[in-house]
Amino acid sequence: MYDGPVQDLIDELGRLPGVGPKSAQRIAFWLLEQPQADIERLATVLMTVKEHTRTCSVCFNVTDEQTCRICRDPRRDRSLICVVEESKDVVAIERTREFHGLYHVLGGSISPIDGRGPGDLRIAELVRRLSDPAVEEVILATNPNLEGEATATYISRLLADTPGIRVSKLASGLPVGGDLEYADDVTLGRAFNGRRYVGDE
Amino acid sequence: MYDGPVQDLIDELGRLPGVGPKSAQRIAFWLLEQPQADIERLATVLMTVKEHTRTCSVCFNVTDEQTCRICRDPRRDRSLICVVEESKDVVAIERTREFHGLYHVLGGSISPIDGRGPGDLRIAELVRRLSDPAVEEVILATNPNLEGEATATYISRLLADTPGIRVSKLASGLPVGGDLEYADDVTLGRAFNGRRYVGDE
Numbered sequence: 542m543y544d545g546p547v548q549d550l551i552d553e554l555g556r557l558p559g560v561g562p563k564s565a566q567r568i569a570f571w572l573l574e575q576p577q578a579d580i581e582r583l584a585t586v587l588m589t590v591k592e593h594t595r596t597c598s599v600c601f602n603v604t605d606e607q608t609c610r611i612c613r614d615p616r617r618d619r620s621l622i623c624v625v626e627e628s629k630d631v632v633a634i635e636r637t638r639e640f641h642g643l644y645h646v647l648g649g650s651i652s653p654i655d656g657r658g659p660g661d662l663r664i665a666e667l668v669r670r671l672s673d674p675a676v677e678e679v680i681l682a683t684n685p686n687l688e689g690e691a692t693a694t695y696i697s698r699l700l701a702d703t704p705g706i707r708v709s710k711l712a713s714g715l716p717v718g719g720d721l722e723y724a725d726d727v728t729l730g731r732a733f734n735g736r737r738y739v740g741d742e
Numbered sequence: 743m744y745d746g747p748v749q750d751l752i753d754e755l756g757r758l759p760g761v762g763p764k765s766a767q768r769i770a771f772w773l774l775e776q777p778q779a780d781i782e783r784l785a786t787v788l789m790t791v792k793e794h795t796r797t798c799s800v801c802f803n804v805t806d807e808q809t810c811r812i813c814r815d816p817r818r819d820r821s822l823i824c825v826v827e828e829s830k831d832v833v834a835i836e837r838t839r840e841f842h843g844l845y846h847v848l849g850g851s852i853s854p855i856d857g858r859g860p861g862d863l864r865i866a867e868l869v870r871r872l873s874d875p876a877v878e879e880v881i882l883a884t885n886p887n888l889e890g891e892a893t894a895t896y897i898s899r900l901l902a903d904t905p906g907i908r909v910s911k912l913a914s915g916l917p918v919g920g921d922l923e924y925a926d927d928v929t930l931g932r933a934f935n936g937r938r939y940v941g942d943e
Contacts, residue, residue, distance in 0.1 A: 542833045542836060542837070543804060543829070543833065544803075544804065544805040544806050544807070544810055544811050545794060545795075545805070545806030545807075546787065546790060546791045546794040546795055546806055547791065547795055547804050547806075547829075549787045549791075550787045550788070550791045553783060553784040553787050554784075556780075556784075557769050557772070557773075558768055558769060558772045559765050559768060559769065560761075560769070564760050566830055566833075567759055567760060568758050568759060568760065568761070569791075570828070570829070570830060571758070571759045572758075572788070572791065572792075573791065573792060573795060573804070577792050577793075579757075580788050580789070580791070580792060581788075581789060582754060583754040583755075583757075583788060584785040584786075584788040584789045585785075586747065586750045586751045586754050587751070587773070587781050587782075587784060587785040587788070588781070588782060588785045589747060590747045590748065590750070590751045590770075590773065590774065590781070591773075591774060591778050591781060592778075593746060593747040594746075594747055594748055594774060602745075603744060603745065603748050603774070604745040604746070605745050605746030605747055605748075606745070606746075609745055610745050627771070628744070628771070629767055629771060632743045632744065632767075635743060636743070
């Protein structure tokens with residue numbers, strides 16, 4: 542609809558996930574009003590991001606060095622490994638400041654429908670890390686959906702007999718700040734099954 | 743939260759209008775999985791879009807040439823000039839295929855709150871175009887909001903006594919496919935005031 546490069550920009554922006562044609566147009570016109578230096582900064586980051594990004598050789602989190610910031614940090618508790626699907630899950634957990642161990646990024650979940658089996662995830666690499674005698678506990682923090690649960694079940698069975706390793710899973714229950722009335726049946730059911738007796742802690 | 747260039751990319755993407763931190767993260771990780779050639783195509787368009795984009799010397803629509811595609815098209819009806827706020831309004835009207843005249847892009851609307859007066863819009867340039875004897879009608883198609891209405895009123899008063907020029911305004915009324923029950927009061931009121939007697943046409 543537009544002449545030349547503006548339409549090219551709208552088309553390219555429209556390919557980004559979650560950016561529809563209207564948003565692409567809005568972003569394109571906004572960009573045209575920005576200083577050239579600002580646009581070039583975005584363009585330069587885009588050009589170089591892939592080349593400068595790799596996965597940590599220990600935990601497979603995204604990083605720009607051999608090992609990631611978390612694995613390099615001497616203050617992290619090396620007895621705990623929290624297993625997540627993606628690097629963005631690491632960030633979500635870090636934001637809580639509740640966990641001070643290490644991570645292991647699987648690179649997805651088991652999903653037969655998408656043709657992803659256990660062999661497509663970094664499960665062998667996880668098992669290899671457990672030979673380090675420092676490791677005491679593996680915390681499964683896959684997504685609370687069908688694929689994530691299947692992945693957690695697979696890994697917990699695989700590790701069941703590993704000597705000196707406890708396997709745990711994040712608690713299921715009502716989200717804090719949520720409304721009981723609006724909780725879905727499965728979440729509410731799990732909240733009942735996982736109930737804790739007051740005074741136990 | 744992320745190491746190095748991934749965080750830079752998320753920060754840059756997060757500055758785009760309508761892209762929140764979650765979307766920026768999602769787009770960044772999606773980009774990391776795309777072929778380098780695809781990312782470079784976006785980066786290249788970004789680098790060059792400003793330099794290759796100008797406004798049409800006649801109507802001020804965005805273009806990559808001296809005059810835009812619409813002004814160059816010999817099939818367009820040169821007796822009609824449709825006045826819009828922005829280039830994206832041209833695209834919206836072109837999509838209807840109802841209008842075959844020329845456009846005039848004002849570059850915004852009168853908005854005292856944002857410090858934009860008539861002098862900041864391309865109104866003098868519009869008046870200059872009307873000296874062409876081919877022009878018979880100016881259709882005001884500014885946005886149906888406070889600023890757009892003020893702009894339309896200003897221009898219609900300014901052009902009121904121009905000989906040989908009729909000034910019209912887009913019809914206000916109920917949007918097609920809308921539900922009467924959900925129409926806002928002002929729209930419904932205008933639909934009443936602008937009602938047409940069946941059989942008049």
